[in-house]
Amino acid sequence: MDVRVAKPSRLRLDGGEVHLWWGRGDAAQDLDALLAWLSDEERRRAERFRRARDARAFLFRRAFRRSVLARYAGVGPGELAFETGAHGKPCLSAPHERVLFNASSSGPWALVAVSAGHELGVDVERADERFLGLEELARLARRVLTEAEQAALGRLPAPARARAFLRAWTRKEALLKALGTGLSREPGTVEVGLGPLSTPPVLDLCAPPGYTASLALGAPGSSPAPGAPRWSVALKRMALPGFTRPGGPCR
Numbered sequence: 031m032d033v034r035v036a037k038p039s040r041l042r043l044d045g046g047e048v049h050l051w052w053g054r055g056d057a058a059q060d061l062d063a064l065l066a067w068l069s070d071e072e073r074r075r076a077e078r079f080r081r082a083r084d085a086r087a088f089l090f091r092r093a094f095r096r097s098v099l100a101r102y103a104g105v106g107p108g109e110l111a112f113e114t115g116a117h118g119k120p121c122l123s124a125p126h127e128r129v130l131f132n133a134s135s136s137g138p139w140a141l142v143a144v145s146a147g148h149e150l151g152v153d154v155e156r157a158d159e160r161f162l163g164l165e166e167l168a169r170l171a172r173r174v175l176t177e178a179e180q181a182a183l184g185r186l187p188a189p190a191r192a193r194a195f196l197r198a199w200t201r202k203e204a205l206l207k208a209l210g211t212g213l214s215r216e217p218g219t220v221e222v223g224l225g226p227l228s229t230p231p232v233l234d235l236c237a238p239p240g241y242t243a244s245l246a247l248g249a250p251g252s253s254p255a256p257g258a259p260r261w262s263v264a265l266k267r268m269a270l271p272g273f274t275r276p277g278g279p280c281r
């Protein structure tokens with residue numbers, strides 16, 4: 031199999047730009063080749079998965095993440111070192127700490143967003159509405175939506191509710207990941223709405239069929255950017271084989 035090692039020729043980002051990279055991890059892949067890029071800690075973590083499938087998924091998403099970030103750091107994927115914040119948000123260690131990123135995965139898909147100027151959060155989720163009956167939906171809505179969002183959900187026709195809920199959920203998770211707290215902060219404390227989004231810091235992405243994805247932008251530091259920051263989102267080409275190309279922002 032052809033595993034292309036990212037060359038240390040740097041990709042550049044301007045301050046308002048976000049690059050999105052999608053990878054698909056179920057193509058036949060020589061994981062041994064990717065293993066070489068991982069740290070000892072990552073390899074130990076991979077060994078702790080009980081199911082081989084989960085270990086493979088972990089290896090893929092970490093190798094993918096390295097392969098993408100190496101292009102911006104200008105070093106090989108195996109040369110990158112990571113640190114984590116108070117709630118587990120990963121970032122690159124010095125001297126590459128100015129390459130900001132966030133990652134999410136679901137099913138075979140891995141998504142990495144990269145920025146030079148803003149903290150980011152991304153979330154991709156399988157949008158399987160069949161498992162969300164109306165009662166379950168109402169229960170989840172009370173747990174994670176704000177009152178205004180719950181009211182908006184209640185006003186939708188019943189068949190549209192599950193999709194709207196899943197969309198709001200990915201927006202919230204992306205936003206909480208941009209803030210760095212992840213789900214250690216109650217999702218019901220951030221408002222993302224259910225309707226079309228007109229302003230950042232949250233953007234719906236065109237995910238692969240059957241998935242939903244969102245991107246959120248934070249200011250440098252820990253709070254979301256005030257007002258509507260100028261940003262543009264670009265889809266970049268895939269770093270590993272097996273790539274099919276989902277979209278960028280939904281317009």
Ligand SMILES: CC(C)(COP(=O)(O)OP(=O)(O)OC[C@H]1O[C@@H](n2cnc3c(N)ncnc32)[C@H](O)[C@@H]1OP(=O)(O)O)[C@@H](O)C(=O)NCCC(=O)NCCS
Nearest residue numbers: 116117118119120133134135153154207210211212213214
């Ligand atoms: C991050 C979190 C939202 C993951 O959600 P998920 O839908 O299961 O998984 P996703 O694929 O979307 O995201 C996972 C990735 O988010 C990133 N991540 C982890 N913690 C994060 C945080 N606090 N903020 C932003 N991103 C985070 C990592 O890159 C992680 O990838 P990894 O599993 O390869 O390490 C959830 O686990 C969480 O809220 N964790 C933080 C709170 C917590 O429990 N902290 C305890 C550790 S200190």
